[in-house]
Amino acid sequence: xxxxxxxxxxxxxxxxxxxxxxxxxxxxxxxxxxxxxxxxxxxxxxxxxxxxxxxxxxxxxxxxxxxxxxxxxxxxxxxxxxxxxxxxxxxxxxxxxxxxxxxxxxxxxxxxxxxxxxxxxxxxxxxxxxxxxxxxxxxxxxxxxxxxxxxxxxxxxxxxxxxxxxxxxxxxxxxxxxxxxxxxxxxxxxxxxxxxxxxxxxxxxxxxxxxxxxxxxxxxxxxxxxxxxxxxxxxxxxxxxxxxxxxxxxxxxxxxxxxxxxxxxxxxxxxxxxxx
Amino acid sequence: xxxxxxxxxxxxxxxxxxxxxxxxxxxxxxxxxxxxxxxxxxxxxxxxxxxxxxxxxxxxxxxxxxxxxxxxxxxxxxxxxxxxxxxxxxxxxxxxxxxxxxxxxxxxxxxxxxxxxxxxxxxxxxxxxxxxxxxxxxxxxxxxxxxxxxxxxx
Numbered sequence: 001x002x003x004x005x006x007x008x009x010x011x012x013x014x015x016x017x018x019x020x021x022x023x024x025x026x027x028x029x030x031x032x033x034x035x036x037x038x039x040x041x042x043x044x045x046x047x048x049x050x051x052x053x054x055x056x057x058x059x060x061x062x063x064x065x066x067x068x069x070x071x072x073x074x075x076x077x078x079x080x081x082x083x084x085x086x087x088x089x090x091x092x093x094x095x096x097x098x099x100x101x102x103x104x105x106x107x108x109x110x111x112x113x114x115x116x117x118x119x120x121x122x123x124x125x126x127x128x129x130x131x132x133x134x135x136x137x138x139x140x141x142x143x144x145x146x147x148x149x150x151x152x153x154x155x156x157x158x159x160x161x162x163x164x165x166x167x168x169x170x171x172x173x174x175x176x177x178x179x180x181x182x183x184x185x186x187x188x189x190x191x192x193x194x195x196x197x198x199x200x201x202x203x204x205x206x207x208x209x210x211x212x213x214x215x216x217x218x219x220x221x222x223x224x225x226x227x228x229x230x231x232x233x234x235x236x237x238x239x240x241x242x243x244x245x246x247x248x249x250x251x252x253x254x255x256x257x258x259x260x261x262x263x264x265x266x267x268x269x270x271x272x273x274x275x276x
Numbered sequence: 277x278x279x280x281x282x283x284x285x286x287x288x289x290x291x292x293x294x295x296x297x298x299x300x301x302x303x304x305x306x307x308x309x310x311x312x313x314x315x316x317x318x319x320x321x322x323x324x325x326x327x328x329x330x331x332x333x334x335x336x337x338x339x340x341x342x343x344x345x346x347x348x349x350x351x352x353x354x355x356x357x358x359x360x361x362x363x364x365x366x367x368x369x370x371x372x373x374x375x376x377x378x379x380x381x382x383x384x385x386x387x388x389x390x391x392x393x394x395x396x397x398x399x400x401x402x403x404x405x406x407x408x409x410x411x412x413x414x415x416x417x418x419x420x421x422x423x424x425x426x427x428x429x430x
Contacts, residue, residue, distance in 0.1 A: 025427075076427075076428050117424065117425060118424070118425035119425075146425070147425060148423070148425040148426055152425060175420050175423065175425065176346055176347065176348060176420070177346070177347045178344050178345070178346065178347065179335065179337060179344060179345045179347060179373070180344075181347060182375060183350075184350050185335065185336075185347045185348065185349050185350045186349045186350060186416060186420070187416045187419045187420055189416070189419070190412075190416050194352075194354075208424070208425075209424040209425065211419065211422060211424050212419065212424050212425075215415070215419050
């Protein structure tokens with residue numbers, strides 16, 4: 001689904017109202033816009049650290065909470081590292097929202113399986129909020145989340161809250177852990193054969209490192225979920241966000257405008273091709 | 277159908293298995309129960325039995341001197357543990373700890389190997405299932421080793 005390109009086309013100076021340290025290299029920033037900020041689950045903003053540069057970061061808050069803009073940032077480069085280290089009251093530039101969105105409303109009536117890996121839970125969180133807000137409109141809801149280790153679990157408190165609900169199946173698995181970890185150890189795709197849902201009527205939303213998504217999609221297909229019922233959020237280096245610079249080109253698509261959320265069958269021939 | 281044979285045939289790992297094979301396997305099997313924290317086996321011990329997990333979670337652990345054990349995988353109801361019994365030197369490669377109460381079917385390795393030698397149809401049927409399961413675990417281990425959630429590679 002492609003959302004209408006509305007919002008700010010030039011960076012708006014916004015003050016950081018709150019910073020929450022999620023893990024050693026991930027932080028969540030809350031920005032307070034002067035006027036309501038509308039976005040669709042799955043979209044991203046360009047965040048500008050003045051004097052340093054701009055990066056594309058998914059919006060990780062609730063789309064209904066238009067009085068704040070929430071981003072979860074992992075420090076991987078100079079700009080994201082600076083964002084991760086920001087403190088309260090610092091001003092950054094924000095333009096957006098950009099890109100396509102998760103098909104949250106379109107999948108009402110279906111079972112929903114949400115598969116996230118690492119910081120890939122952040123772009124999915126707005127969709128989770130919306131699905132849970134209208135829980136009765138969906139069939140079974142399954143959330144599968146994979147992380148590196150116990151210290152790398154994102155949104156731990158919310159995961160625990162969701163797990164306590166009786167109407168959501170939440171499974172967290174780690175790549176490795178100590179003996180004091182009582183949950184799953186293993187990879188996310190290994191959880192898929194155990195899911196309790198109707199594959200004919202299920203829609204899958206997937207976000208994580210591309211290799212993890214390849215393995216996950218293979219497992220979802222083995223489970224009987226059709227390619228046109230699988231959506232994934234692609235990560236490519238996005239520079240302009242307005243389909244001009246070509247940095248994020250993915251075959252005939254521009255991830256910044258045609259994505260980042262794609263229906264899998266539309267990109268399947270290119271997905272996993274080394275040269276693209 | 278005897279109780280153990282029914283349990284063998286109802287276990288997901290043996291889905292679709294012919295009843296004659298079910299009878300052969302159950303002839304080598306026994307019911308087992310492990311309390312939380314109890315070890316099913318330790319690394320380098322003889323793999324005299326393999327296990328069909330019926331209930332509970334088993335943590336597979338590796339350890340290094342002076343360091344806490346690392347859990348490398350967890351197995352649950354419907355999984356098998358493992359293939360070391362099938363090929364020489366028939367020794368376990370890791371520790372297996374019951375992370376909670378575990379109920380399992382233990383299948384005597386020598387008994388079943390002898391039956392596989394005597395009946396190659398049974399041996400081939402088992403080999404196909406174990407190779408498939410080991411292939412899946414190898415794929416999962418490759419993904420784990422890639423450390424896809426770790427720091428980006430330069």
